[in-house]
Amino acid sequence: MKPRSIGTLAAVTFLLTTAAGVQLCAKESEPEDRPVSQKVVKRPRMDLAFCIDTTGSMQGEIDMVKEKVKELVAKLASGKPAPDIRVGMVAFRDKGDKYVTRAYQFTEDIDKFVADISSLSADGGGDSPEAVTEALKASVEELEWDDSKKTAKLLFLIGDAGPKSYGLSWQDESRAAIARGIQINTIGCDGLTSFPQTQGVDVFKEIARLADGRFEQLSYRQEVARADGSRSVIVKSGDRAYEVSSTAAGEWKKGAARLMAAGKASPLPAAPAMASRRAKMSAFAAPSGSYAAGAMLEGALAGGGAGAGASVDRRVNNLDSVLLDAALDKAESSLKVKYER
Incomplete structure (x- = not known):
């Protein structure tokens, strides 16, 4: 090859190498136009259900849930971090009434829940014990609870009469609940001590104990x-x-x-x-x-201070306070959510 050709080839090679180097440097200096991956933080979750006796004496307590449930959910959602809340309900009466149990599935739409509970009215009953065990079974099996172990699950049993025996065991239903991670808090309304004698209170306390919950008697x-x-x-x-x-x-x-x-x-x-x-x-x-x-x-306690037959205005109760305290405690202990109290 002639010297001139060799020189020309060398010059061309030099220019190409220089251009490639400049282009590579330019690429290295340009910012990467790639989407920045962001870690998705999942919010804590809570399923909150109410198992409510809707027989004739329970209108005051039903009205309290209806009037205060929005405030309850709003307070729960105000925690840090703010949890997602679903609410559901099982209404129960007794055999021979219009229905024995009626389930209202979990929803995040609080207005829908208020509409559901507003459709209920207290009626029926009248023969002391009610279908408490059937209501527990419906609450555990018919409501579509979140299966995740990370979701806090709390069921409130609210009533003024103990269970009637229809072949089911309230002990077994309580154990079935906690086996699925569902804590049951029981709330005794006025009259629970009378049906029959103290059996209603004893049963409500034992249901709470078996399902890792607590029992509380309402105040009027x-x-x-x-x-x-x-x-x-x-x-x-x-x-x-x-x-x-x-x-x-x-x-x-x-x-x-x-x-x-x-x-x-x-x-x-x-x-x-x-x-x-x-x-x-x-x-x-x-x-x-x-x-x-x-x-x-x-106005007050016709029948006496401890009298079984004492008459109270059941609309003036502290059910809202009992529900809120228990729900906040559950969110704090199970979800590590913090609240200003």
């Missing part, structure tokens, strides 16, 4: 007149009544047990068992002489 507020004309706040819980101290009257929704523990309420004397409600009322008022018998008949 009454305002009564003293003989001197002053007014006093009374809360009835279970088969006892308590006078709330004047400085803690606004705290009554904490419930009788907490108020007693804090020294903010004191038990009223129990009425001995007597033949008539009027006699029991008089016996209740007699020991202290501080309450007017007429006021007891009109």
Whole structure:
């Protein structure tokens, strides 16, 4: 090959190499136009269900859930991190009524849930024990619970009567619930202690124990007149009544047990068992002489402080407070969600 040709070839090779180097440098200096992968953080989840006795005496408690469930869900969703909440419900009565159990599937649409519970009315019942065991079975098997072990699952059993035996075992249904990670909290409404005797309370307590939950008796507020004309706040819980101290009257929704523990309420004397409600009322008022018998008949605890037959306005209850405290506790313990209380 001639020298000139060799020189020309070398020059061309040099130019091509230089151009390639410049192009490579340019590519290396250009920012990469690639999407930046972002880690998707899954929000904690909670399934919250209500198993509610809808027989004739339960309208006050049904109304409280209807009126306060939006606030409950909003508070739960305000945690850090904010959990996703689904709500569902099983309504129950007894055999011979319009229905025994009726399931309303889980939904994130709180307005739909409010519409569902607003369609319910208290009716039927009347023969003490109700279809509690069937309701537990429906709550566990018919509601479509999230199968993930990471999802917190809480079921509230709310009623004023113990279970009737129809061949099912409330013990087995309670164990079946916790086997699926469903905690059951039981809430005793006014009258539970009477059906029959203390069996209702004992069963509700045992259901909660078996399903890793807790039992709480609702408190009902009454305002009564003293003989001197002053007014006093009374809360009835279970088969006892308590006078709330004047400085803690606004705290009554904490419930009788907490108020007693804090020294903010004191038990009223129990009425001995007597033949008539009027006699029991008089016996209740007699020991202290501080309450007017007429006021007891009109507004508060006709039948006595501990009287089985005591009459209360069941619309004025602390169910909303009981539900909220328990749901927040569950979210904090199972999901590690933090709340301002």
